[in-house]
Amino acid sequence: MTPRRNNAPDASGELATSANRSHDTASTVDPLAAGGPNSKYRLAVSVLIALHVAAVFICPFAFACQVSNQSMSPFASGLYGLARPYSQALYLDHGYFFFAPDPGACHLVRYEVTLKGDAQPIIKTFPSLDDQWPRLLYHRHFMMAETLHNTYAPPTPPVEPTPPPANSTRQQKTQYNRIDLPIYREAKTTYDARREQHLALRGSMIKHLESLHPGGKVKLIRVEHRPLFPNEMTDLGKKLDAADTYTDLVEPTVAGGAQ
Amino acid sequence: MNSLARHITEWFRDIVVAWDRFWFTPSEPHTLAMIRILGGSMLLYTHLVWSLNLEAFLGKTSWISNRASVLLNKGYDGEVYAWSHLWYIDSPALIWTFHIIALIVFAMLVVGFQTRVASVLAAIFTLSYCHRLNGALFGLDQVNAMIAIYLMVGRSGDVWSIDRWLAIRRGDLTPPIPRASTNIAMRLIQLHMCVIYLFGGIGKMRGETWWDGSAVWFAFASLEYQSLDMTWMVRWPWLISILTHITVFWETFYCFLVWSRYTRPICLGLAVAVHGGIALSLGMPTFGIAMIIGNMAFVSPELVKQSVAAISRFTIRKSSTNHDESKVAASKLASTTMPATTYVRINS
Numbered sequence: 001m002t003p004r005r006n007n008a009p010d011a012s013g014e015l016a017t018s019a020n021r022s023h024d025t026a027s028t029v030d031p032l033a034a035g036g037p038n039s040k041y042r043l044a045v046s047v048l049i050a051l052h053v054a055a056v057f058i059c060p061f062a063f064a065c066q067v068s069n070q071s072m073s074p075f076a077s078g079l080y081g082l083a084r085p086y087s088q089a090l091y092l093d094h095g096y097f098f099f100a101p102d103p104g105a106c107h108l109v110r111y112e113v114t115l116k117g118d119a120q121p122i123i124k125t126f127p128s129l130d131d132q133w134p135r136l137l138y139h140r141h142f143m144m145a146e147t148l149h150n151t152y153a154p155p156t157p158p159v160e161p162t163p164p165p166a167n168s169t170r171q172q173k174t175q176y177n178r179i180d181l182p183i184y185r186e187a188k189t190t191y192d193a194r195r196e197q198h199l200a201l202r203g204s205m206i207k208h209l210e211s212l213h214p215g216g217k218v219k220l221i222r223v224e225h226r227p228l229f230p231n232e233m234t235d236l237g238k239k240l241d242a243a244d245t246y247t248d249l250v251e252p253t254v255a256g257g258a259q
Numbered sequence: 260m261n262s263l264a265r266h267i268t269e270w271f272r273d274i275v276v277a278w279d280r281f282w283f284t285p286s287e288p289h290t291l292a293m294i295r296i297l298g299g300s301m302l303l304y305t306h307l308v309w310s311l312n313l314e315a316f317l318g319k320t321s322w323i324s325n326r327a328s329v330l331l332n333k334g335y336d337g338e339v340y341a342w343s344h345l346w347y348i349d350s351p352a353l354i355w356t357f358h359i360i361a362l363i364v365f366a367m368l369v370v371g372f373q374t375r376v377a378s379v380l381a382a383i384f385t386l387s388y389c390h391r392l393n394g395a396l397f398g399l400d401q402v403n404a405m406i407a408i409y410l411m412v413g414r415s416g417d418v419w420s421i422d423r424w425l426a427i428r429r430g431d432l433t434p435p436i437p438r439a440s441t442n443i444a445m446r447l448i449q450l451h452m453c454v455i456y457l458f459g460g461i462g463k464m465r466g467e468t469w470w471d472g473s474a475v476w477f478a479f480a481s482l483e484y485q486s487l488d489m490t491w492m493v494r495w496p497w498l499i500s501i502l503t504h505i506t507v508f509w510e511t512f513y514c515f516l517v518w519s520r521y522t523r524p525i526c527l528g529l530a531v532a533v534h535g536g537i538a539l540s541l542g543m544p545t546f547g548i549a550m551i552i553g554n555m556a557f558v559s560p561e562l563v564k565q566s567v568a569a570i571s572r573f574t575i576r577k578s579s580t581n582h583d584e585s586k587v588a589a590s591k592l593a594s595t596t597m598p599a600t601t602y603v604r605i606n607s
Binding site for chain 2 (some may be wrong): 013032033041045046049052053056057060061062063064076084085086087088089090091092094095096097098099100101102103105108127134135136137138139140141142143144147151188196197200201203204205207208209225227228230233234240243
């Protein structure tokens, strides 16, 4: 047997020697190795592995268990609550719903900069392959436009349920207190959070664009661009950038002017 | 009853042995090293692209302000479990300083210099950028973060690295040692890829277009994604529907079929085809390549080692052939300017 060159444990606590070249001797020097001496080490690492793999699984599972009305399976919701601190810290909290459930419309942002005086307003759209290169930089702008759309919540909050009158039945009062009011409160909390996210994102985009055009006022419009149906191309001869495939998603104005 | 208890006990024991074998069998580092080089290069490229407009993404008047970034990370319960050093700095000097440090760390990871330290710092920087730039991210960043985290676990610098070269210069000629930590890192990447594909497939199965065979058309018809015009396929609806069905079934059953040596080549081949297609035609070359890098976790270190050796031999042979050819060309050139008697002497 050749003399051992390096017998000291490394940073992971594994012994690295010149003798453990092949699989038959590795187990005698790697305390983590299967069949090796230190089963307590392996047990501890196994627990960590199991918890981590569980966290990797739980987030997309919880995402998949969320349905169209935003409600989630209680089991999935409970698990996600447990895993969330770890998952979010390690950027594991994703659904992996790539082009799912269906490839849908794409979203862009058109911005209009009104300059002082008689200067022509500047109207541009992002993402734009003309302005953003390489492709990854274009895709970053594309994702920001999609995020602005995905965070959108209309200016009108959910409607608070009307309390039952004093002479209502016990069942009506129970319906209000135990069902209608909690549903409303949860919807309101979600709405407030989304609206705050959207307004903050929208505000920072406007501020960024105004910093590029000092003195100008910026207005953002979300634009939805739907893909063509196959027969629109084959039978009607439309192109992918046909004008009627673009729709401005205008922010409704709340009565009183507030938005 | 005793027989039943015995069988159950044996079953549990078999599970423990199988678990041990799955996770703790020492593995050579070649696959992980290749993932380090390729995944590290993708991390470096990703962050280099931020450099093109760094202050627009991270500065005082960035696209996504620090406040918006924190809110995008905040759950509906009001809690934020993400963290980014970039939330606390907005001066151009500090942003650029930390950014250049990050780029150096990613470069160190690629070349395998101080790999253990570089891998930890690379993971920290990757996560920090992801949390700060939430809102401008997509699948590429999810895979980047996954690879960065798992590169911390194994010894990816044990081979094909500056660390290895320096160790050889110091006289340590022992070949790379198979380690359980390397195997753990590879298994974590493998399982994570399985989770990605499983839920990618499940998500698609909830959609109508993935069942009626039109989903791939709608992806090709999305102008904002398009980098190669594939809309000619509209005349071949059966081709579109085949691609659609293959995609969703391959994704969903990947996590079962990739483990068997009989079906693994098919799974990995389809991965290269699907992600290569995404890279070429849907304008996401970085995401496509990153997913292919993740799939590499299923390639054995022995095969990676042999492939690299074969490529090295081919390259050396090619360069020595080119060198010989250039020597012959040089001597021919010299002979055309020399007296005929000398020319005859060279050729004899």
